[in-house]
Amino acid sequence: MAGGWSGRILDVDLTTGQIGWRDTHRYTRDYLGGRAMASRIAWDEIPDGIDAFDPENRIIITTGPLTGTLAPTSGRTVMSNLSPRLYPKAWYTHSTLGGWFGAEMKYASFDGIIIKGKSPRPVYLEIRDGHARLVDAGDLWGMDARQTQITLKERMGAQAQILTIGPAGENWVRFATVQHAEDNAAGHSGFGAVWGSKNLKAIAIRGTNGVAVAHPERLMREVLELGTYKIAPFSGALYTSLYTKTKTAREHRPVCSQACTFNCQVGNYGKASDGRRIPGHCVGGIAWMTPDFLKATRYSGGGVEIPPARNFGMCEEAELHELCNSLGLDSWFRLVMQPWFVRCQQLGVRQIRGFAFDPNDVLWFEQFMRDLAYRRGLGAIFADDLMRAMDELEGELPEELIALGRRLEFAFGFPAHREGRFWDEEPLPFWVISAMMYASETRDPTIGGHHSSLLLADFILADREVSRRQFRILSEKVWGYPDALEPTFEHKAPVAIWSQHQHMLIDSFPLCDFSFPRIIVPPESREEWLATEDLTGDLDIDLRLFAAVTGIELSRAEVFLIAERAFTLERLMLARAGRHRQMEEQWLAPHFMLPCRADGTYIDAAGFARILDEYFAARGWDLEYGWPQAETLRRLGLEDAIPALEAYRRDRTRLITSESPLAVHLSS
Amino acid sequence: MGLKMGKIRTNASVCRECQACTLACSLYHEGECNLSLARLQVIKDMARYEFQILICQHCESPECLAACPSEAIVLNEQGVAVIRDDLCVRCGACAEACPYSVLFYNEARDRYLKCDLCAGRPEGPLCVAICPVGALTLEAESVTEEA
Numbered sequence: 001m002a003g004g005w006s007g008r009i010l011d012v013d014l015t016t017g018q019i020g021w022r023d024t025h026r027y028t029r030d031y032l033g034g035r036a037m038a039s040r041i042a043w044d045e046i047p048d049g050i051d052a053f054d055p056e057n058r059i060i061i062t063t064g065p066l067t068g069t070l071a072p073t074s075g076r077t078v079m080s081n082l083s084p085r086l087y088p089k090a091w092y093t094h095s096t097l098g099g100w101f102g103a104e105m106k107y108a109s110f111d112g113i114i115i116k117g118k119s120p121r122p123v124y125l126e127i128r129d130g131h132a133r134l135v136d137a138g139d140l141w142g143m144d145a146r147q148t149q150i151t152l153k154e155r156m157g158a159q160a161q162i163l164t165i166g167p168a169g170e171n172w173v174r175f176a177t178v179q180h181a182e183d184n185a186a187g188h189s190g191f192g193a194v195w196g197s198k199n200l201k202a203i204a205i206r207g208t209n210g211v212a213v214a215h216p217e218r219l220m221r222e223v224l225e226l227g228t229y230k231i232a233p234f235s236g237a238l239y240t241s242l243y244t245k246t247k248t249a250r251e252h253r254p255v256c257s258q259a260c261t262f263n264c265q266v267g268n269y270g271k272a273s274d275g276r277r278i279p280g281h282c283v284g285g286i287a288w289m290t291p292d293f294l295k296a297t298r299y300s301g302g303g304v305e306i307p308p309a310r311n312f313g314m315c316e317e318a319e320l321h322e323l324c325n326s327l328g329l330d331s332w333f334r335l336v337m338q339p340w341f342v343r344c345q346q347l348g349v350r351q352i353r354g355f356a357f358d359p360n361d362v363l364w365f366e367q368f369m370r371d372l373a374y375r376r377g378l379g380a381i382f383a384d385d386l387m388r389a390m391d392e393l394e395g396e397l398p399e400e401l402i403a404l405g406r407r408l409e410f411a412f413g414f415p416a417h418r419e420g421r422f423w424d425e426e427p428l429p430f431w432v433i434s435a436m437m438y439a440s441e442t443r444d445p446t447i448g449g450h451h452s453s454l455l456l457a458d459f460i461l462a463d464r465e466v467s468r469r470q471f472r473i474l475s476e477k478v479w480g481y482p483d484a485l486e487p488t489f490e491h492k493a494p495v496a497i498w499s500q501h502q503h504m505l506i507d508s509f510p511l512c513d514f515s516f517p518r519i520i521v522p523p524e525s526r527e528e529w530l531a532t533e534d535l536t537g538d539l540d541i542d543l544r545l546f547a548a549v550t551g552i553e554l555s556r557a558e559v560f561l562i563a564e565r566a567f568t569l570e571r572l573m574l575a576r577a578g579r580h581r582q583m584e585e586q587w588l589a590p591h592f593m594l595p596c597r598a599d600g601t602y603i604d605a606a607g608f609a610r611i612l613d614e615y616f617a618a619r620g621w622d623l624e625y626g627w628p629q630a631e632t633l634r635r636l637g638l639e640d641a642i643p644a645l646e647a648y649r650r651d652r653t654r655l656i657t658s659e660s661p662l663a664v665h666l667s668s
Numbered sequence: 669m670g671l672k673m674g675k676i677r678t679n680a681s682v683c684r685e686c687q688a689c690t691l692a693c694s695l696y697h698e699g700e701c702n703l704s705l706a707r708l709q710v711i712k713d714m715a716r717y718e719f720q721i722l723i724c725q726h727c728e729s730p731e732c733l734a735a736c737p738s739e740a741i742v743l744n745e746q747g748v749a750v751i752r753d754d755l756c757v758r759c760g761a762c763a764e765a766c767p768y769s770v771l772f773y774n775e776a777r778d779r780y781l782k783c784d785l786c787a788g789r790p791e792g793p794l795c796v797a798i799c800p801v802g803a804l805t806l807e808a809e810s811v812t813e814e815a
Binding site for chain 2: 003068069070075100103107146149150153158159181182208209210211212213216219220223224228253254255257258259260261262263276277278279
């Protein structure tokens with residue numbers, strides 16, 4: 001028996017109130033599900049030339065064949081549409097979240113939801129076992145994300161699962177989230193603002209059906225064998241004792257996704273003032289676990305000075321984190337805005353447009369978060385995100401502050417992430433791989449699995465020679481040549497492309513990118529690691545889980561072709577928005593001219609052009625625009641996109657200008 | 669000394685609602701992943717961030733068995749009260765009689781469901797094996813033979 005997909009995708013038009021559905025299997029053979037499936041829907045249906053707040057922008061919510069099953073970490077949901085956070089203009093990107101919503105959507109018999117239009121008044125979408133309706137949300141509008149969920153659960157039962165926006169989304173804050181449960185969010189891409197622009201407050205689902213599984217015994221065996229499967233440790237893990245001291249899964253760590261049985265190390269509990277436990281993951285959870293966590297925002301190099309943001313203390317951090325989730329703000333705003341305001345103070349700037357600020361005062365910070373969500377005072381300026389705030393304040397503040405703000409969100413409006421300069425420590429060659437990905441992707445990338453990049457970087461930082469010896473064996477096995485991870489600038493494109501395809505698959509089955517791909521087996525200790533020659537992990541767990549659930553046996557080559565097809569469609573969406581190689585080079589190169597905080601390495605403009613040449617050539621994309629060649633599209637079965645792409649090449653007026661605000665600061 | 673299947677002890681305070689237990693339960697018994705077909709339920713109260721694990725307590729004198737008018741609840745070889753679906757008349761008397769509210773009615777299938785400790789699985793109940801936090805543990809009852 002075939003299993004996995006529910007078979008239907010819900011279609012909702014908020015303008016007309018019409019609701020229908022389409023067959024999921026239109027997409028499953030060529031796109032599997034999740035992010036890959038969404039790329040096809042977006043290319044076919046999001047009109048050319050519109051802004052993120054145009055009613056014609058879509059909200060595309062997808063799951064994959066594994067969602068709702070016992071496959072570990074599969075309870076994920078993928079969201080994709082034009083993002084208002086992107087700078088200088090909106091383009092298509094995605095955001096994924098864990099939790100329980102995607103699984104409940106499958107149990108309600110839908111693999112996805114596609115929403116277009118704009119409702120004349122606030123509504124929420126209610127789905128119960130195959131039936132959907134729009135419900136007036138006048139009473140929910142203005143309510144925070146947590147209370148909205150509690151209210152809807154009172155109406156539909158504790159087992160209903162809900163996605164909702166908070167006040168930030170209602171007020172079109174460009175980094176507003178779509179929230180779910182306590183701590184899950186489609187955060188980075190500002191999709192909450194798109195919901196707000198459509199007058200969509202929430203989606204509430206209750207489903208009582210199941211997901212069919214082709215080979216139940218095989219799935220059970222795979223899952224039992226994986227057990228609590230240790231995922232990769234933290235950054236810094238190998239050269240501190242943190243990893244070996246980390247509590248085990250049996251010591252009450254929160255889980256962030258249905259069907260996650262793994263020993264995740266990025267989840268922690270804080271405590272609310274009413275005594276409730278508050279689960280928090282990644283930035284939120286780590287902030288209250290590690291008192292000096294925010295010190296990592298400090299950076300000094302290449303003429304850029306970034307002071308550390310301040311941790312406010314365990315209880316305060318837990319409260320702030322919950323407030324962030326309730327207001328529906330992407331918590332990453334803090335990692336760029338707090339140090340930016342600290343630098344303002346250091347330079348003697350005490351107020352902006354008459355508004356005083358003190359970023360190291362928890363009460364001020366709390367008020368600032370509320371002001372962001374409601375676009376009041378200073379919040380009104382920064383609610384359009386740091387890049388746009390810098391445009392707004394240019395000429396009023398010292399040039400250094402404007403430049404700093406732009407540096408911190410150099411990635412077309414996304415905060416710096418995994419590029420070895422500001423936040424995470426990626427030494428050569430990892431930041432080169434990262435640079436290739438920044439230049440080609442719709443959003444800030446993560447190398448390999450979410451964690452495996454950091455883990456491998458840790459190895460270099462822990463012992464350069466030991467890791468290089470291990471990497472040569474690993475590289476030969478994974479990429480087919482030994483110098484894939486040598487600390488050089490050459491021959492890194494295959495690793496970047498492999499990572500991008502792995503990520504596409506993780507987001508399409510879907511699985512968690514903290515756990516997959518299992519490129520290495522995490523060692524128990526530094527001693528064990530030093531004694532290991534071959535680190536290589538098990539890279540086919542995803543295919544085995546997929547086969548057990550769907551009954552379809554696919555090879556790595558076959559799924560990589562699917563991943564490449566979808567990734568190429570995402571690139572076509574960027575071409576449609578006017579993103580092109582010259583612009584990417586001029587916007588990104590200045591950032592990678594800064595020295596890497598881990599090892600001091602950097603690259604000049606000519607070197608940056610060389611790594612992009614290598615990458616685009618390896619992709620089968622042209623070197624002028626960095627867009628797919630016609631033969632590449634034909635190889636992927638995307639012939640139908642060739643005429644559109646040729647039209648984009650002929651029309652230079654649609655290209656985003658190459659002039660980067662960062663380059664302006666460099667030359668001044 | 670003989671060993672009798674015991675009962676599953678729950679510790680909801682460590683539960684994280686991963687639902688691995690319920691998914692494994694429905695996969696084992698029904699061949700699909702379906703929370704509504706599981707023999708146990710995990711429910712979160714979001715307002716209080718508290719969890720509830722509902723599963724048969726395997727009472728020594730099962731009131732469900734006593735309440736069943738059609739003798740559809742019987743003790744199997746391990747002494748576990750199980751539902752014989754072919755005899756069940758769907759009256760709901762068992763669920764009403766249960767002091768722990770852990771007999772579940774599945775409306776779509778028109779069936780009553782009850783934990784059978786994975787009868788026939790030699791390694792014991794799957795939910796216990798798969799729970800990553802030890803919220804479910806098997807308490808094996810040792811029956812000492814009279815000297």
